Structures are given as structure tokens and as C-alpha cells.
Amino acid sequence: MAGTTICHRAPLSLSLLRRRSYLRHPSLLPVYSQLSTDTASKGKEFEGRVGFLGMGIMGSPMALNLIKAGCDVTIWNRTKSKCDHLINLGAKYEPTPAQVASSCDVTFAMLADPASAAAVATGENGAVQGLGPGKGYVDVSTVDGATSKLISESVQKTGASFLEAPVSGSKKPAEDGQLIFLTAGDAALYERVASLLDIMGKSRFYLGDVSNGAAMKLVVNMIMGSMMASFSEGLLLAEKVGLDPNVLVEVVSQGAISAPMYSLKGPAMVKATYPTAFPLKHQQKDLRLALGLAESVSQPIPIAAAANELYKVAKSQGLSDQDFSAVIEALKAKLQN
Numbered sequence: 001m002a003g004t005t006i007c008h009r010a011p012l013s014l015s016l017l018r019r020r021s022y023l024r025h026p027s028l029l030p031v032y033s034q035l036s037t038d039t040a041s042k043g044k045e046f047e048g049r050v051g052f053l054g055m056g057i058m059g060s061p062m063a064l065n066l067i068k069a070g071c072d073v074t075i076w077n078r079t080k081s082k083c084d085h086l087i088n089l090g091a092k093y094e095p096t097p098a099q100v101a102s103s104c105d106v107t108f109a110m111l112a113d114p115a116s117a118a119a120v121a122t123g124e125n126g127a128v129q130g131l132g133p134g135k136g137y138v139d140v141s142t143v144d145g146a147t148s149k150l151i152s153e154s155v156q157k158t159g160a161s162f163l164e165a166p167v168s169g170s171k172k173p174a175e176d177g178q179l180i181f182l183t184a185g186d187a188a189l190y191e192r193v194a195s196l197l198d199i200m201g202k203s204r205f206y207l208g209d210v211s212n213g214a215a216m217k218l219v220v221n222m223i224m225g226s227m228m229a230s231f232s233e234g235l236l237l238a239e240k241v242g243l244d245p246n247v248l249v250e251v252v253s254q255g256a257i258s259a260p261m262y263s264l265k266g267p268a269m270v271k272a273t274y275p276t277a278f279p280l281k282h283q284q285k286d287l288r289l290a291l292g293l294a295e296s297v298s299q300p301i302p303i304a305a306a307a308n309e310l311y312k313v314a315k316s317q318g319l320s321d322q323d324f325s326a327v328i329e330a331l332k333a334k335l336q337n
């Protein structure tokens, strides 16, 4: 897992990045620049057409922010109707990933899982068929390192360059341009798309070789999945012993174990409502992939393994498309049993 780690917050201009020579001197410590929330002022440096594949919960607001910032954006989604609102806002549309990639300089992809990311990149009419020298492909989906390497190799065979860039942050950060990019792969492409990442995100990390970004993302989501499972247990235990779970949420929010996730999701969980920001099926996918990552280095991750089982139960209860906080329902079912 050795690799270059470069991190900074948006917006840091390409010229500034070059002047500071982070990429030429990877041993430099992370450097932060001023954080800006003015989307319209970001990203002016990328000149060229930007493709975006996958208009789901995350892809749609990410592409929208590129459009709002004045980028020339061409989109595609398997279910075409999900493209309509962005087409109305000025996005161009192509009927296949290959046509998007061939008509754009850089193409982003935000797909559900390893299978769909690989299919959209390398399958029939996949993006690879439209790539070539001078073009870039940036996969921002959460996948495992092996899938990322497979896509990277296929992209590079065309003469194009590849960057993996999974994101930390959910629906709201995607809408607000506040994502955290965990990138790895072609350093020149990282530099080339930096201003685009800064439109969609608040910070970006460059982590070296392809698969390091995927690994970082899986470790983060492994922690998150276990945190949510543990929080669910706490809410139910509090209630069972006669405490008000709303008070528990408040107490947690004021202490050292406070996390925005608990304050954000807790009140809705107490009401047994789970408006989807991060689909439960994707959280279980990430735990499954994290288990594979741990297996690859023979590391036991018993807490994540137990959490994974709970998310599997929730999926079997038909909760796949609910928010991942619906994992509490799997525990309720166990209590009733």
C-alpha cells in the first residue's frame, strides 16, 4: 500500500499546483489552501468537454454542479429518463458510454458496483470503445482494487489515461460540492482534472497507484458501516431499558463520540424513517468488498464481519433501496424473534 499521498482542499488552481510542484516532490507534506463554497468561481481552468456516466443519487448532483460551473457536459445513464432534468439544464446526451467517451476529453463514471463499473467501461458499447490517446477516464464509483485495475488496464490499452477517484460524502455533500476525492492512478490526469474535482468536492487526496483510492474508500466505509450498526444497537437498547432514544442522540452529539452521521440520521431512525441518501445495498457491498480487502492481507475484521451479516439480514427484509440507517430494522427483527 506504499504510495504517494497528496492532499489539499479546493480550490487550488492548476498553476498553483504546478508552482508548488507537489507531484514532482511527493514527499512534501499535505498542504491546504483556502476553502471556497462559491461553485460558480471554481473550475474555470478545464477547457474541453466533460462526459458523465451514471445519473444515480451521486452522479446526478455531481454532473449538475459541473453544468452550474459552466462546463460543457455530456451525460449518459442506463435508464435514460434520469438524464432528462439535466438535459433541460443544458447537458448534452449521447446514447452509449462509448459515444460519450468519444465526444469528450475527460469522462467521469459513477456506477453502482464493480460489475456495473466494469460493464460500462469495458462492455458492449462501453466507454473504452470511445477512448484514445489524449483522453482521460475517471471512475468515481466505489469498487474493489481488482476491478479498478482491470478498468485501468483496458483504458490504458487505448492510449487514454485512468484515474480512480471514489468519493467520501453522501447525497447532500454531492449536492453542495463538498465531496472528498480519494484518487489514485495517472498523476498527470489528476492534475488535469483537479479543477473539475474542486467543483464537485471540498478536498482531494492523491494516493499513488491504482487500487489505493479504492482501498482507502473501502476502509472508510467499513468503519462507517460498523458505526451505524453499533449506533442502531444503542438506540434500541436505550429504548428497551426505558430511556428516550432522542435523548441518547443528543447526549452522543455532545460527547467525544459525536459524528455528524449520528445527529443527521438519529432523529429519523427513532421515527423509523429512512430517506435514502446512501442505499443500504451499497453499504453492504462496501462491507463485502472490505472483507475481501482484509482477506487479501489475512487481517481479521470481526466487527465489520458482524456488521456485514446485519446488513445482509436487512437486504433479505427488502430494505436494499432504503437508506443504510435502515439496518436498525434488522436488529428490531432479531429482538422480536
Ligand code: NAP
Binding pocket: 053, 054, 055, 056, 057, 058, 059, 077, 078, 079, 080, 082, 110, 111, 112, 113, 115, 116, 119, 120, 140, 141, 142, 143, 167, 168, 169, 170, 171, 277, 278, 279, 282, 283
Ligand atoms: P445509485 O443511486 O444506486 O446509482 C447507481 C447508478 O449505477 C445508476 O446510474 C444506475 O443506472 C447505474 N447502474 C447500476 N447498474 C448498472 C448496470 N448494470 N449498467 C449500467 N448502469 C448501471 O447509487 P449512488 O448512491 O449514486 O452510488 C453510486 C456509487 O457511489 C456506488 O458505488 C456507491 O457505493 C458510491 N457512493 C455512494 C454514496 C451515497 O451516499 N449515495 C456515497 C459515496 C459513494 P440506473 O439509473 O439505470 O439504475
